[in-house]
Each structure stands twice: as structure tokens, then as C-alpha cells.
Amino acid sequence: MSASARRPAAAAPRVAPARAEVPGHQSHAIAPASVLRGPSAWREAVPAIAALAQRPLLLGRSAGTAALRRQLLADLTAAGLRGESAALRHDCCEQDLAPIAAQATAAGCDAVIAIGGGKVLDAGKLLAHRLGLACVTVPTSAATCAGWTALANLYSPAGAFEGDVALARCPDLLVFDHGLVRQAPARTLASGIADAMAKWYEASVSSGASTDGLVQQAVQQARVLRDQLLLEAGAALADPHGDAWIRVAEASALTAGLIGGIGGARCRTVAAHAVHNGLTQLEACHGALHGEKVGFGILVQLRLEEVLGGNRLAAQARRQLLTFFRELGLPVDLAALGLGGASLEQLQQVCTFACREGSDLHHLPFPVSSTDLLAALVSTTACSDGAAGAGQA
Numbered sequence: 001m002s003a004s005a006r007r008p009a010a011a012a013p014r015v016a017p018a019r020a021e022v023p024g025h026q027s028h029a030i031a032p033a034s035v036l037r038g039p040s041a042w043r044e045a046v047p048a049i050a051a052l053a054q055r056p057l058l059l060g061r062s063a064g065t066a067a068l069r070r071q072l073l074a075d076l077t078a079a080g081l082r083g084e085s086a087a088l089r090h091d092c093c094e095q096d097l098a099p100i101a102a103q104a105t106a107a108g109c110d111a112v113i114a115i116g117g118g119k120v121l122d123a124g125k126l127l128a129h130r131l132g133l134a135c136v137t138v139p140t141s142a143a144t145c146a147g148w149t150a151l152a153n154l155y156s157p158a159g160a161f162e163g164d165v166a167l168a169r170c171p172d173l174l175v176f177d178h179g180l181v182r183q184a185p186a187r188t189l190a191s192g193i194a195d196a197m198a199k200w201y202e203a204s205v206s207s208g209a210s211t212d213g214l215v216q217q218a219v220q221q222a223r224v225l226r227d228q229l230l231l232e233a234g235a236a237l238a239d240p241h242g243d244a245w246i247r248v249a250e251a252s253a254l255t256a257g258l259i260g261g262i263g264g265a266r267c268r269t270v271a272a273h274a275v276h277n278g279l280t281q282l283e284a285c286h287g288a289l290h291g292e293k294v295g296f297g298i299l300v301q302l303r304l305e306e307v308l309g310g311n312r313l314a315a316q317a318r319r320q321l322l323t324f325f326r327e328l329g330l331p332v333d334l335a336a337l338g339l340g341g342a343s344l345e346q347l348q349q350v351c352t353f354a355c356r357e358g359s360d361l362h363h364l365p366f367p368v369s370s371t372d373l374l375a376a377l378v379s380t381t382a383c384s385d386g387a388a389g390a391g392q393a
Contacts, residue, residue, distance in 0.1 A: 045138075053109075093155050109133065123152070135171040136172060159280060
């Protein structure tokens with residue numbers, strides 16, 4: 001990793017104007033009731049699961065984790081539990097959730113154990129929430145913090161983002177087994193790093209001027225998280241059995257979720273996730289991971305701050321992230337996301353969705369039109385003087 005990438009990017013004062021805090025009751029779903037982490041976390045989790053349920057529903061999706069799910073089910077059976085298996089056909093979507101909810105009810109299931117990536121974990125959390133069941137999340141990668149949070153994203157059967165659902169609480173148990181997570185491709189950890197770094201770039205601009213103490217603390221934790229990832233991501237990816245891997249994987253999958261829990265709804269996502277949501281509307285982009293799209297969205301957000309907000313520190317941060325993301329193999333332009341041949345109409349579709357009414361993009365401290373966003377989408381690798389950067393050559 002280059003010296004410039006190892007240095008934390010400039011902490012630009014990119015905050016929205018201070019606004020009065022609304023007094024009154026606030027509710028925070030901060031963390032899972034229990035977290036087990038380490039090389040033998042699953043083995044230690046079996047008796048904890050037995051204390052929560054006797055007939056859990058094991059939920060997964062990909063063929064790549066089918067053998068793993070069968071083994072985990074066998075472990076539960078050996079402990080005296082009567083597990084029921086179910087598999088998603090798509091992402092977390094209503095067309096999948098309804099029949100699986102009926103299956104869980106008919107089988108008398110008393111818990112949902114979601115085993116897989118972020119969309120599987122979201123589906124499991126949402127099922128448990130709707131059915132009033134205990135919830136256990138078992139991430140098989142560090143690609144997102146979905147195993148931690150009280151939030152689920154809903155998608156169409158085709159994979160297009162539709163909206164998010166706030167849940168009553170975080171999971172009852174999160175099992176972050178290092179052995180299980182290490183089996184995931186390195187690409188998933190790089191994606192998780194990008195997703196976790198968005199906590200700083202989004203929260204600092206939406207909530208940096210908040211007078212709420214918990215929000216202030218969450219924003220500063222996001223800054224520390226970003227710095228740690230900038231410093232250790234390269235070492236983590238180079239050696240999945242090293243200490244840096246443990247710190248980076250747990251930062252991406254656990255600490256990022258904690259920051260969202262402490263900050264709550266006021267510590268908001270902004271343009272990076274809005275861009276992700278827009279990109280999911282195009283089938284050609286579905287091969288890109290969640291964090292890969294979010295990481296690209298960070299670059300787009302910084303470009304908007306640079307061009308529309310006149311923020312030179314945002315330009316500096318974008319240049320540093322370009323180097324960093326390239327070293328991690330993360331996409332930094334539309335072509336790398338599979339959209340090199342996208343038509344103007346398709347890109348306008350992305351921008352229209354990202355700029356729709358109620359979008360998180362509007363938490364930026366300046367107005368952004370779909371035309372503005374389109375210009376930022378196609379110029380993420382531009383130099384500060386407008387010339388094409390090396391990444392566009």
C-alpha cells in the first residue's frame with residue numbers, strides 16, 4: 001500500500017448547517033443482546049441457541065453455503081434441537097418472505113437462524129420481526145454489518161432496491177465465527193471495508209453539526225473506524241490469518257453496526273447509499289457487491305461536495321480514496337461496475353431513483369438534481385482541474 005493510502009484522508013468539515021434537536025423520547029436499537037466472536041464462536045453458540053429455541057428455522061440462500069448450512073443444522077440436531085431448513089430464491093424480497101413465513105408457522109418454529117451474506121441476514125431479521133420469533137444471525141462474510149443492525153433492506157425479485165424496514169430490536173444473538181468468515185472470498189472483505197468507511201463520509205456530512213451527544217460520539221467513532229481501515233486494510237487482505245484481518249473484519253461487520261446503533265436514525269446515510277440504491281435498478285450492475293456499489297457512491301458523494309459544495313478537502317479525500325480503493329480492487333468508475341456500456345437513459349434511471357423524494361441523498365447540505373448526479377457519476381476519477389485521471393485512461 002502506498003504511503004498516501006496509509007495516511008488517513010483529510011477530515012473535511014463537510015457538515016450540514018446546525019439544526020435544532022427535537023426534544024422528547026428517543027428509542028435506540030443499539031446492539032444484539034449477545035455477540036459471540038472468535039475462531040470457535042459457532043461451537044460456543046450452540047448451547048446459547050438451545051437456550052433461545054428448540055425448533056429453529058435455518059435460513060440461507062446460495063449454493064456455495066449449502067454444505068455449511070447442512071453441517072450447522074447437524075450440529076444443532078446433535079444438541080437436541082429440531083431444526084427446519086429454508087432457502088431464499090432471491091434477495092430479501094416479499095415474494096420469498098411470505099412462503100417462508102408460512103413454512104415457519106406451519107412447522108412451529110420458535111426462532112430464525114439466518115446464515116449467509118447481508119441480504120440473507122436481513123431476510124432472517126425481518127422474518128423474526130414479523131413472526132415475533134427469536135433471531136440469530138451468522139454472517140459468512142464481513143461484507144456488511146447486517147448481522148448487527150435493527151434494519152432490513154427490501155428488494156424486488158430482480159434485485160432492485162425498494163426500501164428499508166426499521167425493526168423493533170437487533171438480533172438476540174450474533175455469531176461471528178472467524179473460521180466461517182475466512183472461507184469467504186477476499187473480495188467480500190474489501191466490499192465490507194468500503195461499506196464501513198461510508199459511515200464516516202455520510203454521518204459527518206449529515207450529522208457532524210448535531211448537538212445530540214450520542215450522535216456526536218457515533219460520528220467520531222466513524223472517523224476512528226475509517227482511520228483504522230485506511231491503515232490496516234491492505235495487511236488484512238494480504239494475510240487472512242493475521243491479527244490485522246481480525247481487526248478489519250470485525251470493524252467492518254461489527255463496529256460499523258455499533259456506530260449505526262449508537263447514532264440511530266439521526267446519524268443518517270447520505271449520497272453513498274442513495275447511489276447504491278439507484279445502481280441496483282440496473283440489472284447489469286447486479287454482479288457488483290453491496291459495498292462495492294456503496295464505495296463507488298462515496299466517490300460520487302465526494303465529487304458532488306467538491307463540485308457543488310466547493311469543498312477542496314472533499315476533492316483531496318476523493319483522490320486518496322481512489323488510490324486506496326484501487327489497491328483493494330474496488331470499482332472506482334462505472335465500467336468497473338459493469339456499466340461501461342450503459343446508455344444515457346439507463347444512467348438517468350439510476351439518477352432519478354437516487355434523487356427521488358425522500359431519498360437519503362437529500363441529506364446533503366446543498367440541493368442536487370438528477371443532472372448534477374449524472375455528471376458526478378461519470379467523473380469519479382476526474383482530476384480536480386477536470387482533466388481525466390489515470391483511472392479513466
